[in-house]
Amino acid sequence: MRVPECAEVFDIFSKDKKFKQMKQFQTKYIGEYDVVIAGGGVSGSHAAIAAGRQGAKVLLIEQFGFLGGSLTAMGVGPMMSFHNRAGKQLVFGSPNEMVNRLIQKGASPGHILDGTGYCSTVTPFDAEMLKIVLEDMILEAGVDILYHTRLIDISKKGKNINSVFIHNRGGIQEVKAKFFIDASGDSELVKLAGVPFSVGRSEDGKSQPLTMNVKIGNVNSRVLREYMAKNWDQFDDKIRNDDKEKVLNRTARISLWGFYDLWEKAKAKGEVTVPRDNVLFFETNTEGEFIFNTSRILGMDPTNPFDLSKAETMGRKQCLEIYQFLKKYAPGFENSTIVSTAPHIGIRESRHPFASYVLSSEDLVTERKFDHPIAVGGYPIDIHSPDGQTTESVHLRAEGLYYIPVESLLVNEIDNLILAGRAIGADHHASAAIRVTPIAMAIGQGAGTLAGLAVSNNTLPMKVEYAKLAIQLKENGVYLGE
Ligand SMILES: Cc1cc2nc3c(=O)[nH]c(=O)nc-3n(C[C@H](O)[C@H](O)[C@H](O)COP(=O)(O)OP(=O)(O)OC[C@H]3O[C@@H](n4cnc5c(N)ncnc54)[C@H](O)[C@@H]3O)c2cc1C
Numbered sequence: 031m032r033v034p035e036c037a038e039v040f041d042i043f044s045k046d047k048k049f050k051q052m053k054q055f056q057t058k059y060i061g062e063y064d065v066v067i068a069g070g071g072v073s074g075s076h077a078a079i080a081a082g083r084q085g086a087k088v089l090l091i092e093q094f095g096f097l098g099g100s101l102t103a104m105g106v107g108p109m110m111s112f113h114n115r116a117g118k119q120l121v122f123g124s125p126n127e128m129v130n131r132l133i134q135k136g137a138s139p140g141h142i143l144d145g146t147g148y149c150s151t152v153t154p155f156d157a158e159m160l161k162i163v164l165e166d167m168i169l170e171a172g173v174d175i176l177y178h179t180r181l182i183d184i185s186k187k188g189k190n191i192n193s194v195f196i197h198n199r200g201g202i203q204e205v206k207a208k209f210f211i212d213a214s215g216d217s218e219l220v221k222l223a224g225v226p227f228s229v230g231r232s233e234d235g236k237s238q239p240l241t242m243n244v245k246i247g248n249v250n251s252r253v254l255r256e257y258m259a260k261n262w263d264q265f266d267d268k269i270r271n272d273d274k275e276k277v278l279n280r281t282a283r284i285s286l287w288g289f290y291d292l293w294e295k296a297k298a299k300g301e302v303t304v305p306r307d308n309v310l311f312f313e314t315n316t317e318g319e320f321i322f323n324t325s326r327i328l329g330m331d332p333t334n335p336f337d338l339s340k341a342e343t344m345g346r347k348q349c350l351e352i353y354q355f356l357k358k359y360a361p362g363f364e365n366s367t368i369v370s371t372a373p374h375i376g377i378r379e380s381r382h383p384f385a386s387y388v389l390s391s392e393d394l395v396t397e398r399k400f401d402h403p404i405a406v407g408g409y410p411i412d413i414h415s416p417d418g419q420t421t422e423s424v425h426l427r428a429e430g431l432y433y434i435p436v437e438s439l440l441v442n443e444i445d446n447l448i449l450a451g452r453a454i455g456a457d458h459h460a461s462a463a464i465r466v467t468p469i470a471m472a473i474g475q476g477a478g479t480l481a482g483l484a485v486s487n488n489t490l491p492m493k494v495e496y497a498k499l500a501i502q503l504k505e506n507g508v509y510l511g512e
Contacts, residue, residue, distance in 0.1 A: 072474065185204075
């Protein structure tokens with residue numbers, strides 16, 4: 031008899047309805063909030079700040095013991111980008127306030143020139159300080175945080191979510207709320223509420239690759255810069271090829287991709303098995319400390335726990351290869367050390383909810399104006415290939431910006447649910463642009479503001495007058511593109 035693979039067992043398990051009825055657990059009711067937010071990543075955090083500042087009673091649920099999501103739990107950085115390619119700032123509001131607080135603490139150089147020229151700016155930061163700054167902002171807004179808590183189920187009444195069930199050290203608990211925000215990145219509430227969604231790209235369901243980020247410290251940046259200056263052909267050659275040297279000299283922290291020949295040589299020798307055509311790296315707030323966003327795990331389903339577990343181990347193995355490659359071949363890395371592999375494998379894309387409006391790449395590149403914008407962005411469509419080594423990009427015109435309508439944060443099936451962050455209504459291509467952190471935070475602020483107004487006006491999110499929403503957002507520093 032053939033023994034099924036782990037992933038197959040999961041498949042059988044999730045399809046077999048018998049398993050869902052196996053055991054009844056005792057639950058404890060712990061109270062009622064105006065707004066419950068699932069996920070304390072950047073979007074959930076800024077949603078909580080916005081709703082809390084408007085006086086709503088807010089509970090933020092997070093599975094880890096800290097905030098920041100991908101930026102702290104998946105080792106992602108820098109924030110990229112608050113500006114469009116022409117250098118006009120598009121994201122302000124509480125995300126920009128957060129950056130200013132980081133600058134004041136010496137934990138970010140602020141928005142600096144992007145060395146790759148891919149964007150106009152990047153915003154490096156110290157991940158540990160980010161955890162603290164987000165907590166400060168959230169606690170000042172009067173929000174309750176429940177860490178080490180996973181959302182596991184919901185109860186529904188008609189077209190409303192009545193309560194969520196959560197699990198933590200206190201067992202299984204039930205929390206009621208008037209409104210719920212799904213900021214889980216993976217549409218966990220959407221799935222539990224029975225809202226339809228797709229996974230990955232429409233033609234075959236494949237998602238962008240998973241990546242284990244690795245932070246490497248004690249790098250001699252001066253030596254690295256000197257090597258780059260003498261070997262420009264070994265680094266990004268598609269963008270801003272004209273004055274690369276000047277760009278590098280003007281930027282306080284390095285962000286680049288390349289090491290082309292050395293990387294190919296190591297691959298040919300079998301020293302590196304990473305299915306990617308270059309090394310992508312970003313210096314953090316700390317000089318000489320770099321994030322390598324280079325590992326690539328293909329063919330995994332980010333909603334399948336067995337695939338995720340396998341990807342964690344494969345990702346760490348690739349990170350070791352990357353580190354050993356750098357130490358052996360890359361000037362400046364001779365005395366480097368591994369600071370950390372990310373606590374969680376990086377997920378760029380998973381579920382795409384069928385929201386009241388689903389953004390497409392055409393909406394972005396044609397800069398389609400919507401009647402009810404809640405946020406704007408300028409980051410290009412940036413797709414790490416689900417199949418192979420390459421990364422494909424579609425840039426807007428330099429002065430361009432796209433609009434995110436409030437309808438892409440709402441769903442038709444549930445009246446009291448708001449979406450936030452990378453998992454709003456956006457297809458494979460559009461989500462590859464709006465997923466980056468400045469835009470995810472702007473969407474989060476929009477979602478929290480909408481929830482706050484729904485509470486204060488005692489109405490449903492879809493019934494909040496757009497004029498009131500726009501005024502509130504602008505009062506809180508948000509730019510809506512006009
Ligand atoms: C490898 C990689 C590289 C990237 N590079 C960049 C970059 O250079 N610059 C940039 O700006 N962006 C980058 N991004 C994109 C960006 O990091 C994310 O898209 C963005 O952070 C999404 O924010 P979010 O708040 O929507 O989700 P997340 O940051 O994923 O936050 C979701 C939160 O929900 C929590 N959660 C999930 N499920 C549950 C549950 N059931 N119960 C309780 N809590 C739950 C998670 O723990 C997490 O804290 C990258 C992403 C990846 C994966």
